Amino acid sequence: MNVSEAMSLPPSTTLTREDLKQFSVLSGIAKSDAGLVIPVEKAPMLFARLNKRLRALGITSRSEYCRLVSSPNGKSERKELISTLTTNVTSFFRENHHFETLIRELETNLAPKVRSGEGLRFWSAGCSTGPEAYSIAMVVLEKIPDASNLDIRILATDIDSNVLNTAREGIFDDSQTDLISPNRRNRFFSKNHDDSTNSTTFQVNKELRNLVTFRNLNLLDEWPMRRGFDAIFCRNVVIYFDKITQHDLWPRFENSCLPGGLLFLGHSERLDELYTGDFHACGTTTYRRAMTNCRRKD
Numbered sequence: 331m332n333v334s335e336a337m338s339l340p341p342s343t344t345l346t347r348e349d350l351k352q353f354s355v356l357s358g359i360a361k362s363d364a365g366l367v368i369p370v371e372k373a374p375m376l377f378a379r380l381n382k383r384l385r386a387l388g389i390t391s392r393s394e395y396c397r398l399v400s401s402p403n404g405k406s407e408r409k410e411l412i413s414t415l416t417t418n419v420t421s422f423f424r425e426n427h428h429f430e431t432l433i434r435e436l437e438t439n440l441a442p443k444v445r446s447g448e449g450l451r452f453w454s455a456g457c458s459t460g461p462e463a464y465s466i467a468m469v470v471l472e473k474i475p476d477a478s479n480l481d482i483r484i485l486a487t488d489i490d491s492n493v494l495n496t497a498r499e500g501i502f503d504d505s506q507t508d509l510i511s512p513n514r515r516n517r518f519f520s521k522n523h524d525d526s527t528n529s530t531t532f533q534v535n536k537e538l539r540n541l542v543t544f545r546n547l548n549l550l551d552e553w554p555m556r557r558g559f560d561a562i563f564c565r566n567v568v569i570y571f572d573k574i575t576q577h578d579l580w581p582r583f584e585n586s587c588l589p590g591g592l593l594f595l596g597h598s599e600r601l602d603e604l605y606t607g608d609f610h611a612c613g614t615t616t617y618r619r620a621m622t623n624c625r626r627k628d
């Protein structure tokens with residue numbers, strides 16, 4: 331089989347036994363290592379995404395790749411595989427109503443809290459290339475202009491090291507920043523124009539960058555953070571997990587959230603009907619942890 335035969339699989343193609351075997355190996359790793367559920371209908375998408383990786387490695391067949399990621403030597407390649415299979419779509423001020431809620435929270439509770447000498451902690455869990463964390467930082471700085479001199483931190487985590495590198499760099503092109511208001515773009519970004527490619531990029535400024543720490547973290551692993559968060563954003567991440575994995579995460583988010591703190595989920599994600607903990611809906615896909623522990627014992 332040549333490279334293109336081994337790699338190309340148009341969406342209309344019927345899967346062969348060999349395709350199904352390879353799909354089973356690769357989707358099995360996605361599930362066990364990252365919690366990602368990839369239905370068999372998405373096999374063509376999975377193989378298409380893999381093609382680029384195979385080319386980069388100079389591997390000419392999927393079966394060879396499957397052997398590599400299944401072997402003890404394939405541990406680091408499994409991380410690359412997960413990076414290849416994650417969906418990293420994101421944008422600044424995505425689902426803007428959450429940022430409006432955060433602004434109200436800053437005005438009513440969090441700014442007075444930090445002024446009284448307490449710290450503030452925010453978490454963007456599954457942050458992708460960073461727009462969510464930087465959007466949090468922008469509204470924090472708007473409501474607390476001296477935030478840089480106070481005990482305020484935004485933690486942004488993702489399983490995918492490649493997107494974290496982009497996030498740390500903080501350079502976004504024109505189209506990624508055009509939903510940011512001109513005021514915010516002028517205040518929080520520096521503009522660079524490259525004459526040779528006639529392209530414009532925007533880099534987050536130091537003030538914004540200094541509030542955010544990017545870290546590699548698989549949500550399925552132990553979480554090393556010891557301090558509770560005032561607000562957790564975990565949006566458009568658990569949608570790729572099955573119900574059991576989601577259900578295991580809710581109490582962990584609850585433990586990581588301070589009493590009275592907020593949890594924001596993505597537009598098609600919900601705390602399910604089996605959840606009986608301390609988070610209560612207080613807006614669209616927005617939950618507030620009760621001030622006192624009222625977790626029901628099952």
Ligand SMILES: C[S@@+](CC[C@H](N)C(=O)[O-])C[C@H]1O[C@@H](n2cnc3c(N)ncnc32)[C@H](O)[C@@H]1O
Nearest residue numbers: 364416417419420456458489490548549565566
């Ligand atoms: C669609 S993006 C969402 C980005 C951002 N939260 C937003 O809503 O714009 C999903 C992100 O979740 C990350 N992710 C997927 N599985 C993960 C896991 N097990 N642990 C941590 N991050 C994960 C992916 O790498 C990806 O960057």
